[in-house]
Each structure stands twice: as C-alpha cells, then as structure tokens.
Amino acid sequence: MTAASSRDARAVATKGPLVAGVELSATVARVIVATRENARLRITGRGEAGLAEGAVVGGLVVDRESVAAALTTAYGAAERGQRSERSIVAIDGDDVRTYHLSTSFERESSSAPVAPNEISRATREAATVTAKTAAANAEDDPALRGVPTARLHEDVASLSLDGRHLATLVGQRGGLVEVWSDVSVAPLVLSGAAIGALETARHRGAIVPGAYALGRLLTESGVLDAGVLRLGADVTSLAVLREGRVVATRAFGLGRIAIASRPDRLEADARVWADCVIASLHTLDGLPPARWLFVGVPDSLSALPRALGEAVGGVRGGAVDVAPLSVGIASRAYSDVTLRADDLVAVGAAAIASGIFAS
Numbered sequence: 001m002t003a004a005s006s007r008d009a010r011a012v013a014t015k016g017p018l019v020a021g022v023e024l025s026a027t028v029a030r031v032i033v034a035t036r037e038n039a040r041l042r043i044t045g046r047g048e049a050g051l052a053e054g055a056v057v058g059g060l061v062v063d064r065e066s067v068a069a070a071l072t073t074a075y076g077a078a079e080r081g082q083r084s085e086r087s088i089v090a091i092d093g094d095d096v097r098t099y100h101l102s103t104s105f106e107r108e109s110s111s112a113p114v115a116p117n118e119i120s121r122a123t124r125e126a127a128t129v130t131a132k133t134a135a136a137n138a139e140d141d142p143a144l145r146g147v148p149t150a151r152l153h154e155d156v157a158s159l160s161l162d163g164r165h166l167a168t169l170v171g172q173r174g175g176l177v178e179v180w181s182d183v184s185v186a187p188l189v190l191s192g193a194a195i196g197a198l199e200t201a202r203h204r205g206a207i208v209p210g211a212y213a214l215g216r217l218l219t220e221s222g223v224l225d226a227g228v229l230r231l232g233a234d235v236t237s238l239a240v241l242r243e244g245r246v247v248a249t250r251a252f253g254l255g256r257i258a259i260a261s262r263p264d265r266l267e268a269d270a271r272v273w274a275d276c277v278i279a280s281l282h283t284l285d286g287l288p289p290a291r292w293l294f295v296g297v298p299d300s301l302s303a304l305p306r307a308l309g310e311a312v313g314g315v316r317g318g319a320v321d322v323a324p325l326s327v328g329i330a331s332r333a334y335s336d337v338t339l340r341a342d343d344l345v346a347v348g349a350a351a352i353a354s355g356i357f358a359s
Contacts, residue, residue: 014036014038015037016037017035017036018035018044018079018085019035019353019354020033020034020079020205020350021034021088021345021346021350022088023090023210023346023349024061024089025092025232026055026056026058026234028049028050028070029067029074030048030074030342031047032343033075033079034347034351034354036356039332040334041332041333041334041351042335043335043336043337043339043347045078045336046337046343047078048074049069049070049071049074051067057234058094059094059194060189061194062193064200065200068198072202084203087198087206088153088207089198089207091186092209092237095143095187096185096186096209096251097138097185097209098209099133099134099185100157100247101183103122103129103178103181104177105177105178105179107175110174110175111173112173113172113173114169114171114174119159119169127154127181130154133183134183135185144185147188148188149185149187150186150187150188150191151183151184152184152186152206152207153208154181154184155181155182156180157182157216157245161174161177162174162175163176182216184209191207208352209249210230210237211237211249211250212246213345213348213349213351213352214230215239217347218241218329219244219245219246220357221330223293224243224244225241225289226293227289227312229277230295230296230345231256231295231301232255234256234258235252235255236254247284250277250280254276256301259273259304260298266303270301270306270307271310273307274311277311278312278315287316288312288316290316291321292312292320292321293329295342305322308322309322324341326341327339327340327343327344333350
C-alpha cells in the first residue's frame with residue numbers, strides 16, 4: 001500500500017454516515033444533509049420548503065400533514081437521491097428548556113494519570129445525576145409544572161480537571177473531575193408533534209432546541225464568549241456562550257412578523273424587544289455578554305440590534321459589540337453547497353446528529 005492510499009484509507013475510516021439537521025420554524029422547513037469527516041462536518045446538500053401560515057406556531061407543529069409534505073420536499077432537495085440515516089430536528093419555543101449542569105467527582109489518587117475507564121464512569125454517573133436534576137427543575141418550573149414533558153437531548157458539553165478545561169483528561173493528573181452536561185426538555189405535546197411530522201415524512205430522529213444547536217456549533221468553532229441571537233418569524237431565541245460552553249438558552253414569543261407589522265412603531269417596539277432579551281436573562285449569573293451575534297434580522301429591522309446594543313450596554317455600563325452572524329464563523333463545518341447564515345441552526349443540528357462534538 002502506498003503512502004497516498006494509506007492516507008485515503010484513513011480518510012475513509014473516519015467518515016461517518018449521512019445525517020440530516022432540520023429546522024422547523026413558523027415559515028419554513030429547512031434541511032441540511034451532511035457527513036462527519038474526521039473532526040469536521042462536511043455539508044453535501046441543503047433544501048427548504050415554505051410552510052403555510054399556522055402550520056407551526058411557537059415551535060408546535062399544528063398541521064402535521066402539511067409540515068410533513070414540506071419536509072419531504074426539503075429532504076428531497078438536500079439528499080440528492082441518497083438517504084440520511086439519522087435526523088435531528090431543531091425547534092424553539094417558550095416552554096423548551098435546556099439545563100446546564102455540572103457534576104464533580106473526587107479521584108482516588110490525584111497523582112495517578114486519568115484512565116479512560118475513569119472518564120467513562122464519570123460521564124455515566126453524571127448522566128444519571130443530571131437526568132434527575134433536570135426532571136426536578138422541570139417540575140419546579142411554573143410553565144412546566146403539571147405538564148407531561150419529554151427529555152429531548154442530553155450531551156456532555158465539556159470536562160475539566162481541577163478547574164482546567166482540557167481537550168482530553170486521559171493521561172492528565174489531578175484530583176477533581178468535573179463533568180458539564182446539557183439536558184433539554186420540552187412539553188410532550190410539542191416534541192411529539194415534531195417527531196410525528198418527521199415520521200410522516202418517512203424519517204426518524206430526535207429533537208434539540210434550535211438555540212442550543214446554534215450555540216453549540218459556535219462554541220465548537222472557537223467562539224468563547226458571546227450572545228447568539230436568532231430572530232425567527234414568531235419566536236426570538238438566544239444562547240449565551242461563556243468560556244467555550246453554552247451556559248444559557250432562552251426563547252420568547254416575539255418575532256419578526258409581529259415587529260415588521262408596525263413600521264411606524266419600530267423604534268419603540270425595538271426597545272421593548274431588547275428589554276425582553278434582557279429580562280429573559282435575569283436568572284443568568286453575571287453580566288450579559290459584551291459581544292452579540294445575530295441572525296434573521298433584515299435590513300428593514302436594523303433598529304433591533306441597535307436597541308439590543310443600547311440595552312446590554314446599559315446593563316454592562318460600557319460599549320457592546322453587536323454584529324451579524326456570518327457562515328464563516330462556524331469553522332467546524334464546511335460545505336459543498338452555498339449556505340446562508342439562516343442555515344446555521346440546521347447545520348448545528350446536523351453536527352449534533354453526526355457526533356462530531358463528542359470527539
């Protein structure tokens with residue numbers, strides 16, 4: 001075997017199955033098809049189809065048949081005759097929650113190097129603890145109390161050893177292992193409706209909050225500290241990134257359609273919207289980020305990011321950097337097709353489906 005053929009064999013060995021990231025919003029069903037190549041996501045196709053008014057409201061699929069038909073069209077354009085093996089559907093709504101939890105474990109010997117089985121055991125035990133904690137938090141949430149919920153997604157966001165966040169803990173020495181986990185939950189009716197539409201379109205998969213999918217894509221692409229905000233048709237969603245982790249996700253039911261319907265009140269409505277962003281972060285430890293990236297804001301609504309900068313600056317007591325999100329920031333992915341910033345939620349969902357964040 002030549003050196004070139006050996007490299008080719010290794011490349012083939014690290015290529016993953018074809019997966020799909022799906023975004024369902026109030027106006028569009030968007031599908032990104034991709035595959036894992038080494039530690040990056042290679043995007044091979046995209047497709048989208050418009051949704052009828054009222055088909056999806058606040059993340060809830062109301063008209064399963066029409067949404068399934070749109071998904072079928074979008075999948076057809078993105079898959080290009082191939083078949084994706086797994087899908088992750090991104091949705092955002094007022095009652096979708098992601099809990100960001102940490103679990104600590106004392107090692108028997110801080111002088112011994114960390115072994116792989118220690119990490120496996122720590123992540124398994126952390127998963128058990130965080131699942132119980134997330135369930136308890138959901139029960140204590142006034143919006144979810146008494147509402148049947150489903151656990152959408154759980155993931156190990158990062159590991160640290162004695163407070164040091166490292167690419168790998170194996171072989172390192174230290175006494176305290178900390179596992180940072182993300183667990184998402186939503187009302188069962190919301191998750192069930194989205195899964196039902198996906199299965200009607202003859203695909204199978206799971207659900208993840210759109211804000212989390214986008215935020216995780218950016219942290220894994222090297223964005224350490226920022227707020228990431230997406231203005232949807234009927235929902236605003238955001239993620240707060242801190243020290244390379246998603247530490248908070250929020251969503252509230254005020255979107256582009258409602259704001260654009262009152263052009264004569266735009267400046268005042270922009271201030272109200274920005275106040276809603278600040279209010280959604282009232283439980284966040286510390287100040288809101290000094291850097292914000294936004295997507296989904298047309299030029300006609302440029303008053304919104306301007307108002308956001310003023311509102312955040314008022315809280316922080318200093319200047320705030322507010323700028324549009326560009327595709328190039330998501331460096332963990334690369335594409336064979338042309339992408340827009342609006343596609344990045346679905347790209348993040350595809351990345352989660354591919355498993356690249358676990359590497």
